Every structure is written in C-alpha cells, then in structure tokens.
Amino acid sequence: MLGLLHTSPVHVPVFDALRDTDHPGLALRHHVDEGLLDRARRAGPDVGAVRAVLERAAAEGAHAVLCTCSTLGGVAESLATDVGVPVLRVDRPMAAAAVAVGPAVAVVASVASTLGPTVALVEEEAGRAGRRVDVRAVLVEDAWERFAAGDREGYLRLVTAAVERVGADGADVVVLAQASMADAATRADVPVPVLASPRPGLRAAAAVCGFPCPDPGTA
Template identity: 35%
Template sequence: MPTLGLIHNSPVLAPIFNEIAARIMPDVRILHFVDESTIKNTIAAGYLEKKTMRRVIGLVGSSFDAGCDVALVTCSSIGLAVDMAAELYDQPVLRVDRPMAEKAVATGSRIGVVATLSTTLDPTVELIRRVAEEQGKTIEVVAHVCKGAFAAVMAGDGATHDRIVSEALTETTKGMDAIVLAQASMARVVAALPEGAVTAPVFSSPELGMEAARDALAALAK
C-alpha cells in the first residue's frame, strides 16, 4: 500500500490532514510524525536555527525508515529545512506551502499573505517571491500578522483567534488579487466566513499540499 508520511509541529494538525486524506486518497496509508520542538524553538529564537534544520531533516529520514514513500512537511516556518531535506533524500520530500504559492502567483500580481506568526509569515513571503521569480512574474506582496491570534489559540481560545483572522481577511486584504494563508490552522476561518465576505481567491496549504502528495505517490506507482 502506498504510504505518505506527514511531518507536523503540532498534534492538532493530524485530524485536519486525516480528513483530507480520507477524501482524496483513501487507498493511501498515512503515518504522522509530530515534533513540537521544531516550531516552539523557532518561535523562541525568532528564526530557523541550524539545530532545528537538522531535526527536520532527521524527521524526514525517520519517515522513510518507517516505510513512507513520500514525505510532506506541513509547517511553513521550517520550509528552508524541507528544501535541504529534498536534496538529501532520493524519495520525494514536499513542502505543504509550495502548491499554494504557485496558485497564488498564477492568479494575480497583488498577493496578500496573512499569518499569526512572523516566523511563518517571512518564509511564506520568501517562497511566493521565489516562485514569482521562477515564473518570470512581477508581484507585490502585502504581508499581515494577526497580532494576538496565535497567543489566543495556544491558550485554547479558538474564538478569539478566528475573530482576529476573520478581520484580517475581510479588511486588511481588500484589493488583493489573491490571499495566502501562511498557516494550515487558519483554513477553518475561511470556511466559516459568510459568502462574499472575501472577494479575492483564498489559498491555504492543506488541501493543495495533499493533492501534490497524492500526485507524487501516483507518479511513483507508474
């Protein structure tokens, strides 16, 4: 059976990805690898440290040792380490946020990026700019951190998190051609907004990242 390894920085992400997997790749075995230190140490340091990069690369290797055919890393804050891991292993190593960045750049030139952490915002913006450069497109990125949202969700106050993110999506990103959600956990907020509340297409990483993983598994089976 094809096996996909999902590498998370929080156990709360597993149900989100399980739901997508059950819907779009029911015949694929899913294994979750969770290490909260990768995000907590990055937040504490304010940047992605070398020791955390080594940790991420090791987690990718562990997923392959466990029998996974493809590894998908679901955190944008550690994207640079994922790029490094992709160079070190023969099996596919995927960033969950790359398909989202590609879609946003293909959609328009004014791209809003919304995050609850600067440590996630900066790598996402950098990735979008790199994708635009690869595609030969000139873009404008408007970046916004939803202050207080991350602290609220960490304290168990999901309602406050969702309210702060909702305000950013409906007010701060007006006039954008596309909106990118820098964190997988923000996707549920979009689903709860009234129809027409956000005029630009909103791209989040879980669904698009899982579709890329499904395609990578299918390519290996050929």
C-alpha cells in the same frame, strides 16, 4: 505511504479527513514535534532536528514526506537529498496558485517566523512563472496566543477579521500562511480568493506517492 511532519497535533485529523475525501487508500503516518516550531520561533530552524524527523519517516517506509509547517517548509524541502525521499512543503502549490491570480498578494500569518518564508516562497513561485508580484505581509496580533491556549474559535475569529480587512484593501488574492488558518478561507466574506494550503499540498504529495489527484475544481 506518505509521512507528514507537523508542529501541532491539530493537523492530524485535518489531513486524515482530506485523505479520506480526496485520496482514499493513501496511508498516512504523522510525525508531530511541537518543539520544532517553538525553537524556530526563538532561534531559527533547528536543521538537525528537522533532518532527524525526516530520516525517521523515510526509515519507516514513507515514499515522500509532506512538511505542514510553513516556518520549516523551506528547510525540510532542502533536506530531500539527505533523507533519500521527496520532501514537499505544504504551501508551495498554494503559492503557485496565488501568483496566477494577480500581482497584489496579501500573506496573512499568526506567527512572525512564518511571514519571511511564505513571502519568499510566493516571490520564488512568481519568478518561476515569469510574473510580477507585490507581496504584502500581515501579522495577526494576539492570534497565536489564542491558538496555543486551545481557543481555536477565538483564533479563527481574529484570522478571519484580518483576512476581511486585507481582502477589502486592494489585494488580488489572500494567502493563509499557516495550515492552522485554513478554515478562515471559507469564513471570510471578501471579494477576492482566499487560499489555504492543506488540500493542494496534500494533493501534490499524494501525486508523488502515485495516487490520482481529484479535479482541482473540487479543492
């Protein structure tokens, strides 16, 4: 069984659908705490609260926990030893894939608190791969307010427009910093790859739980 830490309930059906397509039979248990992101945006990550969610997931039988919030991913990952099960951040496989494409990486986010952790992750993966990267961080103004108000289509329109701008402005690859942005990867009309985190992130977590991975070419 895989536990998932979300900061929005909209991610639950997304990961359920990916599980059904790519990893049938893998049991998922979702833990949603919207307050974790709210507090992180105001005052930084609440490490104790993140640890409490991870410990609850482990106590309920999770073989691993996948954190789907990019703002909290680094903190969650660092707590694996404390909770006694592997803890993965959903965006790490995406970051590794991005640095393999080319050095000019555009990171697009709708929450400012996500930009720093995602840029740092891309740079970390570049270091591990022995590659040079030039990361450009782009905040999509007013998009998060649309998301918070339940206007998902308006949110995705703003994100898609931002992706198209940076994708046509010298980037080798565009990274969508938040799982909520994933649909913009297929909507944007750009000449470069646009990478989203949910599918590769779930694939990595499923592998830790002993489930076979689909052909990466289907992602």
